[in-house]
Amino acid sequence: MTTSSEVFAPVKWEGDALLLLDQTRLPVETIVLTIETAEEVWAAIRHLQVRGAPAIGMAAAYGLYLGIRQLEAADAGAFRELLHQRADYLATARPTAVNLFWALDRVKARIDQEGEKPVDVLKAAVLDEALAIQREDAEVCRTIGENLLTLLNDGMGILTHCNPGALATAAYGTATAPFYLAKERGWNLKVYADETRPVLQGARLTAYELQQAGIDVTLICDNMAAMVMAQGKVQAVIVGTDRVAANGDVANKIGTYGVAVLAKAHGIPFYVAAPLSSIDLETATGAEIPIEERPAEEITHGLGKQVAPDGIQVYNPAFDVTPAAYITAIVTETGIFKPEEIGKAKP
Template sequence: MDTIVLKEDSVVLIDQTLLPERLEYVVCRDVESLAEAIVSLRVRGAPALGVAGAFGLALAAMNSKGAVRREVLSDLEAAYTRLKSTRPTAVNLFTCMKVVMDVARVSDDPRSAAVDAAKRVFEEDVSMNKRLEQVGAELFFDGDVVLTHCNAGSLATSGYGTALGVIKEAARQGKDVSVFAGETRPLLQGARLTSFEMVDAKIPVTVITDGMAGFAMKKRGVSKVIVGADRIALNGDTANKIGTYGLAILAKAHEIPFYVAAPTSTIDPDTPSGDDINIEFRSRGEIEFFNGRRIVPRGAEVLNPAFDVTPAEFITGIITERGVFYPPFDFGL
């Protein structure tokens, strides 16, 4: 199951808004259609967004009608500007595109350089997440009951997961693990996507509403919490799907280890602390309506941040391809 693929004339990706009912692919033949796929969450997850951005620049290079270097670079800059405007919180989108642009800007052949650099971004994401899985699996044991939030699996990356990748690797090693998946309102990435991946991997999974997390910790033997990340500040503060902060507080109250799993590309050297992370706010319609039916009366205000920031003091460890970092967090960047 390929999450996102670069073809000769397009970027092909799983339409994650249709899961788990239908597994269908979206074919993006230009930058604008890819930008729409990012904004509408057809593709999502910080590592996957990084790859999508890189592939979007490759697509712009392949589609450029420029006959000379300057014209190709102009098309790349326009694509870079458009894709940067899609989602502000996931740092991988920006860092991966910057890698491609830095190479293209100094190349005599920016078209080929952008395509080659985008392919390397994809390959590096695969490599980092494979290693991350192995590092994280060492922290998990027979009988672990794991609570996770949102979706940080193969659907959120180039094809290997972060938080869910760790769980899958532990299971592949023969460890008996089971999962509680928080539904993750308002768009239900946990209920729709995480449970889909766990069922596919034949790992026992129980879906709970977000408000049931404390009950599961106290009454159902949760032994670890693991989540992904969209941006990690230099002090360890971590932005992830809305609701993660509350889970971290609950985990600390129940003395349950709380882990973040993310490649080092998600650590932002330009962000000193969580206070500096730009949080995306999404449309009120995501909360006002459910399955096409209005559930919030007209006249009521709606607040819809897509992410929150978990302070480093609530995080037991941050799992990366370079190892596990523990407080006080020093990433050496």
């Protein structure tokens, strides 16, 4: 793996390598990683160098190609066995974002459809499917943004949490898509970005990308959300998601549940931007969604400085689950749905 410094998209296939923007270095440094193996993709996903459910899915699909392109296989059957082994390995990188598994399953399904073609053709099909996943994600995000924009008005204040933005997707972001589209239309939406403890995706990423795009954004600490709502500065909350259960419960970055409770208490609509790839109808409720636990150092050390005593016990879940009862609507590329109707979102 090599690195370079330039302004860059979060995920890009160039030549015969995967290029990833190292999001752990933003906003101070813009570092691009040149990724050449499945193991490097696994590490980039695990260590948050690439993050955000759609971007994780895209990276995993490319990682699958990197993992099989040099492998020798006698025939299509042997190739599929190797492909499944590589997919199983990549699937262990992070447990909560369903897009990771969705992307890997989609590539495997494509190879099943290819039948008994030569191994070189099957390898090319893996890369072709990864490219298609990224291309389609940009279209999906824009459509989600258009659907969300129908729920908003010029001049509104919008609060968001974590980074459901262009840095987490192929383009536009999910929850941030209406901000970019509103700017194109000449609207002025006032965005409030939660800092998003403990690794500050809102401060480092959302605030950074929206500022770079010339969007009116104000950074707040997570524990300021209630006051900002009480002051009448927020008329809607829009967040992304890593997984939506069949009953409309939603897993998203830790802290999202608290924002939803605050929104309900203040009578503010709470919208979830969810591509179909994040909807998991095989998971009945949010209680069944596996919640990743992150290293203690993310809490005990901030920006390289120790901020807690040695030996302190730490609980660090990366996600929480917002019950459907706190969600006003889930917005997908196929429309706007009440949480209990999310099963109708998928054609």
